[in-house]
Amino acid sequence: MLLILTVGALATPGFISTPSLAALLTSISFIGCVAVGMTFITLSGNIMSLCLGATLSASSLIFMAGLSFGVGPALALGLGFGTLFTAAQGLLVGYLRANPIIVSIAALALLVGSADYLTGGQRIYSPEDSLVPLTGTLWGMPVEALFLLASAVIGQIILSYTRFGRHIHMVGSNLKAARAAGVSIWRTVTGSYLLAGFFTALAGILLSARYGSGDMELGVGYDYDAIAAVLVGGTAIHGGEGSVMRTLLGVAVISAIQVVLLLYGFSQQMQYLMTGLIVLTVIMLHSLGERHS
Amino acid sequence: MISRSPGGDPPAETPILSVENLSKCFGSVDALQEVFFSVDPGEIRAVCGENGAGKSTLVKILTGVHRPDQGTVRINHQTQTLRHPQAAQQQGIALVAQELSLAPHLSVQDNIWLGNRTVPLLHRRPHLRRQARRVLDIIGLDQLDLDRPAGSLTIGERQLVEIARMLARQARVLILDEPTAGLSDVEIERIFTALKELSSRGTTIVYVTHRLGEVFELCDTVTVLRNGKSVRSCRVTEIDRDGLIELMLGQSMREMYPPSRTSTESPLLVVENLKILGWVGDFSLSESSGQIVSIAGQISSGAAQVLRAVAGLAYDATGQVRIRGQPMSLGSVRGAQESGIRFISEDRAQEGIFLKLKVLDNLIATRLGAGFLSWSALHQLASNLARRVGLDDLRLGARAGELSGGNQQKLALGRSMGQEQKGVFLMNEPTRGVDVGSRRDLYKVMRQLCDNGNLIVMTSSDLEEVVGISDIIITMYRGKLVARYARDQVTMHQVLTDITHPRFRPGERKTES
Numbered sequence: 084m085l086l087i088l089t090v091g092a093l094a095t096p097g098f099i100s101t102p103s104l105a106a107l108l109t110s111i112s113f114i115g116c117v118a119v120g121m122t123f124i125t126l127s128g129n130i131m132s133l134c135l136g137a138t139l140s141a142s143s144l145i146f147m148a149g150l151s152f153g154v155g156p157a158l159a160l161g162l163g164f165g166t167l168f169t170a171a172q173g174l175l176v177g178y179l180r181a182n183p184i185i186v187s188i189a190a191l192a193l194l195v196g197s198a199d200y201l202t203g204g205q206r207i208y209s210p211e212d213s214l215v216p217l218t219g220t221l222w223g224m225p226v227e228a229l230f231l232l233a234s235a236v237i238g239q240i241i242l243s244y245t246r247f248g249r250h251i252h253m254v255g256s257n258l259k260a261a262r263a264a265g266v267s268i269w270r271t272v273t274g275s276y277l278l279a280g281f282f283t284a285l286a287g288i289l290l291s292a293r294y295g296s297g298d299m300e301l302g303v304g305y306d307y308d309a310i311a312a313v314l315v316g317g318t319a320i321h322g323g324e325g326s327v328m329r330t331l332l333g334v335a336v337i338s339a340i341q342v343v344l345l346l347y348g349f350s351q352q353m354q355y356l357m358t359g360l361i362v363l364t365v366i367m368l369h370s371l372g373e374r375h376s
Numbered sequence: 377m378i379s380r381s382p383g384g385d386p387p388a389e390t391p392i393l394s395v396e397n398l399s400k401c402f403g404s405v406d407a408l409q410e411v412f413f414s415v416d417p418g419e420i421r422a423v424c425g426e427n428g429a430g431k432s433t434l435v436k437i438l439t440g441v442h443r444p445d446q447g448t449v450r451i452n453h454q455t456q457t458l459r460h461p462q463a464a465q466q467q468g469i470a471l472v473a474q475e476l477s478l479a480p481h482l483s484v485q486d487n488i489w490l491g492n493r494t495v496p497l498l499h500r501r502p503h504l505r506r507q508a509r510r511v512l513d514i515i516g517l518d519q520l521d522l523d524r525p526a527g528s529l530t531i532g533e534r535q536l537v538e539i540a541r542m543l544a545r546q547a548r549v550l551i552l553d554e555p556t557a558g559l560s561d562v563e564i565e566r567i568f569t570a571l572k573e574l575s576s577r578g579t580t581i582v583y584v585t586h587r588l589g590e591v592f593e594l595c596d597t598v599t600v601l602r603n604g605k606s607v608r609s610c611r612v613t614e615i616d617r618d619g620l621i622e623l624m625l626g627q628s629m630r631e632m633y634p635p636s637r638t639s640t641e642s643p644l645l646v647v648e649n650l651k652i653l654g655w656v657g658d659f660s661l662s663e664s665s666g667q668i669v670s671i672a673g674q675i676s677s678g679a680a681q682v683l684r685a686v687a688g689l690a691y692d693a694t695g696q697v698r699i700r701g702q703p704m705s706l707g708s709v710r711g712a713q714e715s716g717i718r719f720i721s722e723d724r725a726q727e728g729i730f731l732k733l734k735v736l737d738n739l740i741a742t743r744l745g746a747g748f749l750s751w752s753a754l755h756q757l758a759s760n761l762a763r764r765v766g767l768d769d770l771r772l773g774a775r776a777g778e779l780s781g782g783n784q785q786k787l788a789l790g791r792s793m794g795q796e797q798k799g800v801f802l803m804n805e806p807t808r809g810v811d812v813g814s815r816r817d818l819y820k821v822m823r824q825l826c827d828n829g830n831l832i833v834m835t836s837s838d839l840e841e842v843v844g845i846s847d848i849i850i851t852m853y854r855g856k857l858v859a860r861y862a863r864d865q866v867t868m869h870q871v872l873t874d875i876t877h878p879r880f881r882p883g884e885r886k887t888e889s
Contacts, residue, residue: 244751246744252733253741259727263689263719264741264791265709323732 111338112227118309120282122330127275128255128322129183131310134191139302142287147207147297165284173276177269206298217292238327255322398447407433420581422591425601426811440464470547480527511543515570532563551582560674633844634823639666650695655681657855670842673852679835683802687719688712716799718792731777765790782814803834
């Protein structure tokens, strides 16, 4: 599968050109940060959040609005909002055992509604050009890609080398057994959501910095691409099994397919269709695999 | 018509079901090799064997789930190829599976006809109702309302309805796979009565079980499987318990239970006035380290809930718990663990261990320490623990779900071991679903734990085990303590009387050892 993809990508004219590679890397980075966050939610046994795309948009709006106080406060506001808003959902899911999908849909509606009310559906533009450090290249790499790399490494270290990370695996694998083993369920779940919110807000800030503006359309579809990447990477939809590194691979696969389609001149709709097909295929393969074992 | 010939029985005059030379392998593993046995109409045949002896493979072949590589299955003298489960159903072979398969929201009547291929979808016609009534009467559920939802029945009643469903399908051979796991003694008694009634009406019963006591109580004949072969088939009167164990293990097991000891040290665990809403009225206990204490009781007695409450897993429990004189608050698993409580759940798959995680991850689940993990130390710890409970180091990387029931239980126990602080091990049903060989290993580990200064408090619905392994036996009835005995003061009969029909009001008498 990977081989076919690599060959297919290399055979596509224009794929290895520097501009398109840089474009690929950049677009990977936004989806990637959200996907790293989504990995935590999926691993902790809460399937996915449909709200991360909207959280990304809202963080970008708040970041843009906050720029009037300076870049530092704006960063804190944007990151803080995304992190806390998602952590609050985690609290509902972890403490009250509310259904994670329903909670995320409600949060999505809440977010879209209040954003629309507050901004009147307008874009917020960046008031100054102070965002260059968040958009340029460093050591020949887009800055966004470096942020993704850092997120992934930090995420993986948390999962593999901290007690909290192992608790996420345990809660995702078997909630009751985790409780009997003395794991605090609500702390673990809330923590997973908190991290998801943080990485999503990071993506929102990077994305708005690149476009120089923030609006609620920015994050549309990102939650879906992120869950696709998580699943393609082989993280189990029921939780307990998976890793950030696998998700990264999933992101690479999905993005490569999208770029190839784009270079061949297929429309945006075609890309959505393809992503849908990939997710369905992966879920089918996974179910078949489980039935055989 | 049954002789003592090893490896199977000679053709009986009228066997309803016989298998000859049955073999089945999965990959390189021979699950069954040249298995022979035959059952007469109305016979109750026990099939015994350790885990992995081939019991479930045999059941699956008889019910059409697997097809044998060689050998024949004869039903009423006719060779049958059971290609799929429906074929087995048509031949009158029915399986009452371990996992109950009733639809909880449908009525008893609907459940009885569910999946029956001979009745129409809407099966409310009076004669079907009468027929459902009739099968329920046969198995002793004559009081049961046909319109009650199945979910409101006790587990034992559900098991009986499951049997009734198979009778309604005109089953001539009923296969029961460990039907009494998780049932109280009274319920087991009801099932046995029903099975005996059925057998007297000519239904043949193949009874797969781990519990040797049940073989002698219920069955006429027994077939022992070992390593996929039928070792012997004979009447139960021709064999005794030890002989049966010897056949199952292939070696004599002179001492299943390690010797008992008692302790006079100051109490390690004290529980006072424990109350759990809906379960336990008023329960107290005070036990010293170095002993195995069993709380015996039926499912409704609240014995298991007592242990759950002390482990911090019951939210509506009140009372005082002290460990080494230090008070401990109820309702917090973490707090209980820090006081030295280690809980091993009766429900391994759902609550005990992480089936999807590796053996390694399971062993270190409660031992991660703070902050960053040191994987090399954790590996060391895990292989240490694995060795202590008799698990192979090489299996550390395997998923826990791939292990046998016995090894999973060793895993659950191993996870709690090897801590410096001596503590209290709370074990609900420590050997449920565990084969005889692993059971002996577990008992040995449990005894070692006690010798090292820990205390084990366990519950078990297997009275033989209670009387065999315990130093102290506490009996409970409907949420109250009935009596407390030292092992040599009590017989199995007395324990059974205490937990089923105590002749005094619970809590009035207290026998101190």
